[in-house]
Amino acid sequence: MLSRLLLVPVLATGALALSVAPASAHSGMTGSDPADGATVDVAPDAVTLTFNEPPQALGTEVAVVGPDGTTVSEGATTVADTAVIQTLAAARPAGAYVIQWRVTSADGHPLSGELTFTAATDTGVEETAGGSTHPEPGPIEETTVPSTEETVDSAAAPSEAQEEQVTWRWGPTSIGVLIAIAAAVGVLVFVALRLRRRNLGASNDDHERREP
Template sequence: MRNFVRNRPSLSGFTALAAFLFAVFAGLLLSAPPAAAHDELTGSVPADGAVLDSAPEAVELTFSNTPAAIGSEVRVLAEDGTDWADGDVRILDNTATQRLRDGAPAGTYTVQWRVVSSDAHPIEGTFGFTAAGGEAETAPAAGPSVQPSEPGDSSQTPVLNQGEDTGLSWQVIVPAVVVLIAVAVLIALIVRRRLREG
């Protein structure tokens, strides 16, 4: 019996093991790369704040990456709240296109968009343009244009309602926390047993 007790691992050995495991998982937690950032709206046709001769035939949104093909929605709202969007959003590469119904009147329009980012997170935002006259005109076939702006004028940049997601990934945090809790419980049990034996 004495040999058995003598050969049992000491409390200091368990403590050293627990400290080692804690250091390993703490290092993994601190060195984990930040979560990938959401895609961004990089341009639009019409550009935000643009003044057109007439309402466009379609609205184009260009993103920093290709958004998912599902869950996309673009509303083109006139001043009275009427949505002039016609049909579903069409996504080709990193550009989402929303057609407008014929007969869109002159006035100020607000474009409200929502797409699923390539990292599977939904992103959304708004921008606006003005049509000086009615009737629809064909949207430019070229890529998104950027209208020149005066110094200090930031109206051409589309608004992106994007949350900051630069924290650590939950896929790393949750397992690490679970392991650390398990190590703490193990230490507590060992200390309690040693106190009873003492």
């Protein structure tokens, strides 16, 4: 009888413990990509943390620090079901990376932690002093600009053509025409003088005939 009385509290305590255990369980991280401590060929475009329950978006943040101490996480952290995703910048050098994360679990409790991974090679994209990325510049094509002398010669070309045209106008043919005109004028003057002398001679003969 006494043993039965002692068994009742034990069973009651066990039942209470079983009923409280599920309620006291919290959300937790079950995995990551890259895995904690892993070595990858190149740092991925994004890191993913997986939890046993969907975390809340409010208060969930992930920061990824590169080998040189600069933050390579870029953009806002997103929550997709039980996964928390954080994109990374285009320029990701080779070396050790640190993932610092903080999430708000489904029951409202804050969770945080830190993971590491190593990249064997870089992404091949250079980073400027301001943090922006750009590919290596290609060859620059040279543009030929006409010199000032060529421009002046082009502008002077019409004047030279006009000079040639003027020279042609006063060439040998034009001079021959002028000589012919002068000769014709001389002939006309000569004929006019002869006619005038002839008329004067005839007038004098008539005058002498009329005198007694």
